[in-house]
Amino acid sequence: MIPAEFNYARVSTLDEALTLLAQNEDAKILAGGHSLIPAMKFRLIQPPLLVDIGRIKDLSYIREEGGQIRVGAMTTHYQIEASDLLKEICPLLPECAGSIGDMQVRNKGTIGGSLAHSDPAGDWPAAILALNAELVAVSKNGERTIKAEDFFVDLLTTALEPGEILREIRINKPNGRTGHAYMKMHHPASGFAVVGIAANLSFNGNNKCKAANIGVTGVAAKAYRATGVESALTGVNLDDASIGAAAAHATDGADANGDLFASADYRRHLAEVYTKRAIAAAMKSVPSA
Amino acid sequence: MKQAISINVNGADHAGEVEPRLLLVHYLRDVLGLTGTHIGCETSICGACTILLDGQAVKSCTMFAVQADGSNITTIEGLATNGNLHPMQEGFWECHGLQCGYCTPGMIIAATQIVDRNPNPSRDEIRHGLEGNLCRCTGYQHIVEAVEYAAAKKSGV
Numbered sequence: 001m002i003p004a005e006f007n008y009a010r011v012s013t014l015d016e017a018l019t020l021l022a023q024n025e026d027a028k029i030l031a032g033g034h035s036l037i038p039a040m041k042f043r044l045i046q047p048p049l050l051v052d053i054g055r056i057k058d059l060s061y062i063r064e065e066g067g068q069i070r071v072g073a074m075t076t077h078y079q080i081e082a083s084d085l086l087k088e089i090c091p092l093l094p095e096c097a098g099s100i101g102d103m104q105v106r107n108k109g110t111i112g113g114s115l116a117h118s119d120p121a122g123d124w125p126a127a128i129l130a131l132n133a134e135l136v137a138v139s140k141n142g143e144r145t146i147k148a149e150d151f152f153v154d155l156l157t158t159a160l161e162p163g164e165i166l167r168e169i170r171i172n173k174p175n176g177r178t179g180h181a182y183m184k185m186h187h188p189a190s191g192f193a194v195v196g197i198a199a200n201l202s203f204n205g206n207n208k209c210k211a212a213n214i215g216v217t218g219v220a221a222k223a224y225r226a227t228g229v230e231s232a233l234t235g236v237n238l239d240d241a242s243i244g245a246a247a248a249h250a251t252d253g254a255d256a257n258g259d260l261f262a263s264a265d266y267r268r269h270l271a272e273v274y275t276k277r278a279i280a281a282a283m284k285s286v287p288s289a
Numbered sequence: 290m291k292q293a294i295s296i297n298v299n300g301a302d303h304a305g306e307v308e309p310r311l312l313l314v315h316y317l318r319d320v321l322g323l324t325g326t327h328i329g330c331e332t333s334i335c336g337a338c339t340i341l342l343d344g345q346a347v348k349s350c351t352m353f354a355v356q357a358d359g360s361n362i363t364t365i366e367g368l369a370t371n372g373n374l375h376p377m378q379e380g381f382w383e384c385h386g387l388q389c390g391y392c393t394p395g396m397i398i399a400a401t402q403i404v405d406r407n408p409n410p411s412r413d414e415i416r417h418g419l420e421g422n423l424c425r426c427t428g429y430q431h432i433v434e435a436v437e438y439a440a441a442k443k444s445g446v
Contacts, residue, residue, distance in 0.1 A: 001331045008292060008309035008355050030356070037351050038332060050309070054356060078345075102421025103399060104336060107345040108352070189334055191420065 003040035010052040014059070014165065018140050020051045021163050027051050029165060031074060031113030034105055059112075059167070062086060069093075069171045073112025081106060089173055091285070092180035092198060096127040099184055101191040112166045115151070118158045118222060120257065121192035125152055125223030127182055128169065129215030130198035136168040137161075145170070155221040176210075177203040181281035183274045184218070187261065193218040194262050195270040197226075197250070199278040201233070203286060209233045214278070219271050220254040228252035229275060238283060247275035294358040298323065299367025307354045314338045316354035317364060325365040325394050329423070336422030339395035340364050346402040348421070365394035368401070377401050377439040386435030388426035396422050400436045408444050410436070 011017045021027055028047040030036060031054065039045050053059065059074035062083050069090050071080065080086060081097035100106055100114075100123050114124045115135065125148075128135075133148045137160055151159050160166060174180070184196035198215040212233035214226040228249030236242045250271040258264035291306040296316075303321060317323045317340070326349060329337030333351040340349045341363040368375035377397050380386060387393045396419065403410055403418035410418065415436045416429070424432060 002312075003310045006309055007290060008353070010355070010358075033353075033356070034333060034351055037353070041331065052356060101333075102336070103402065103418050104339055104346050104348045104421045105333065107402075108342075108347045 001041040003037070004043060004046040006040075006047055007049045008052065009049065010055055012055055012057075014053075014056055014138060014167065017051050017053050017056070017165060018138065018163065020049070021165070022140050024049045025162060029053055029113075029116070031116075032076065032109040033113075034101070034109040035113065035117040035119060053165070060110075064089070064173065067173055069173055071111060071169045071171075073116075073166045073168060074110050075112070077101075077106035077109050077111065077114075078103075080111060090131070090171060090180075092127055092131060092182060092200060093171075095180070096123050096182040096198065099123060099182060099186070099196075105191070111169060115169070116158060116160060116166045118152055118156050119192070120155055120221055120223070121187070121194070121196075121218045122223070123182070123184065123193050123196055123217060126193070126196045126198040126215035126217035129223055129225050130180070130200040130213045131171045131174075131215075132200075132213060134170040135166055136170065137164040138167045139164040143167070149225055152222040152224070157222070174200070174202075177205075177286055179203070179282040179284070179286035181278045181285055183278040183281060185270055185274060195219055195267055195274050197271065197274045197278040199275075199282040201238075201279065201282045201286075206237070207239075207283070208237050209235065212279075214250075214275065216250060216254070216271060216275075219251055219256050219267050221257065224254060226250050226252070226275065233279070238279070243276055243279050247272045247279065250275040292355050292358075294355055296354070296357050296359070297361045299363060309353060309355050311354045312350055313340070313352045313354045313357050314349035316357075317349060317362070320354075323364050323366050327391055327394055329391070329395075334421075334423065335392070335395075336399060336419075337392055337395040339398045339422065341398060341402070344405075346399050363398070365397060368397065375401070376442040377404070377436070379442065380435035380437075380439035381432070384431050384435040384438050386428070386432045388428050392422060392424045392426075396424065396432055400432075400439065403436065404440045404443060409440060412437070 027049040030052040061072040184193040195218040200213040217223040232246035256264040295304040327337040329335035
């Protein structure tokens with residue numbers, strides 16, 4: 001499979017990339033390439049120009065700053081999976097990273113590329129929604145931050161405007177008694193999420209749930225927050241009955257996808273089951289007081 | 290428009306001009322004649338085309354040759370030294386880690402990364418590490434044993 005012809009520009013600064021994007025409306029940004037290149041090989045897209053941002057210094061990092069975790073857009077899934085800092089302060093990120101695709105894909109694919117692509121079966125959107133992340137977009141006009149819940153607009157469509165590049169992902173450092181988990185049904189060939197549920201729960205002194213954030217991927221055209229589940233969990237003592245009742249709302253308001261591998265009904269069923277599992281696993285991950 | 294690239298493959302420098310759309314796997318096989326790296330699914334699933342790019346196992350069908358400009362690549366041809374098999378190659382030999390052999394170069398390259406990162410992997414860890422490599426002879430049990438053999442040999446057990 002050979003892609004259509006294109007021109008290629010490798011840039012060494014973000015500014016160069018933004019200039020090329022501003023001059024070439026149909027140019028595409030090449031990050032890890034693990035969504036873009038397959039789409040080009042199938043000739044689903046034929047961009048006239050690829051702007052390779054793979055060699056820009058300072059787009060690949062994981063650090064703590066101002067009470068936040070900051071992850072550069074070009075950080076690979078493997079770098080996140082292997083980060084000792086994140087395992088300690090935000091274990092949902094390495095857990096999600098380790099479930100993406102396979103080892104080779106994780107070595108090359110990037111968190112920023114995955115989010116900007118917004119694949120309906122991508123793993124990151126669920127985790128980013130559950131963590132209430134902010135995404136920093138930069139363009140020739142300056143910088144702005146976009147809330148995760150406003151970022152995913154539709155199938156393969158994000159709130160990024162033409163000429164904007166996703167630069168950084170910011171997450172408030174979890175504190176207090178919190179628990180996280182990401183549970184997914186892997187597509188057996190591609191490793192994509194048939195359904196993936198990220199749970200981020202915080203608790204009072206006992207098992208009473210203070211706040212719940214549930215991110216859902218794989219079910220609909222775009223990832224979403226399961227607000228019905230969240231409100232059913234908030235202020236409630238979590239046990240099998242209350243978790244089960246909450247999980248029944250996992251696909252409220254969602255238009256579930258059906259395909260050859262999983263019908264819409266089956267996806268709704270999986271979403272409920274994996275929501276229960278993710279909540280239970282998140283509870284287990286809470287450090288004992 | 291062609292682009293000039295310079296890539297070190299298995300210790301040897303190569304320079305030339307390539308079309309941007311030339312995939313790395315085609316550069317290795319068709320331009321350099323290193324046909325040990327196989328093309329399987331062409332869709333980043335089967336792992337037959339796995340190579341090491343600056344020490345990281347990647348699928349060379351999902352990368353353009355121009356992206357590898359200035360990089361160091363190791364293919365299956367570059368693992369043996371002075372005619373001696375790499376411990377992973379020896380493991381596949383000793384444990385019958387292949388039947389038809391088509392997936393083998395990618396399996397061996399991916400497996401070297403697993404053992405480099407985790408010198409004493411469990412069977413589950415080996416299987417998790419090889420999720421991106423498919424063997425249609427389904428000889429996975431022997432492949433896992435081959436990786437265990439190589440890990441033990443490398444750590445001198």
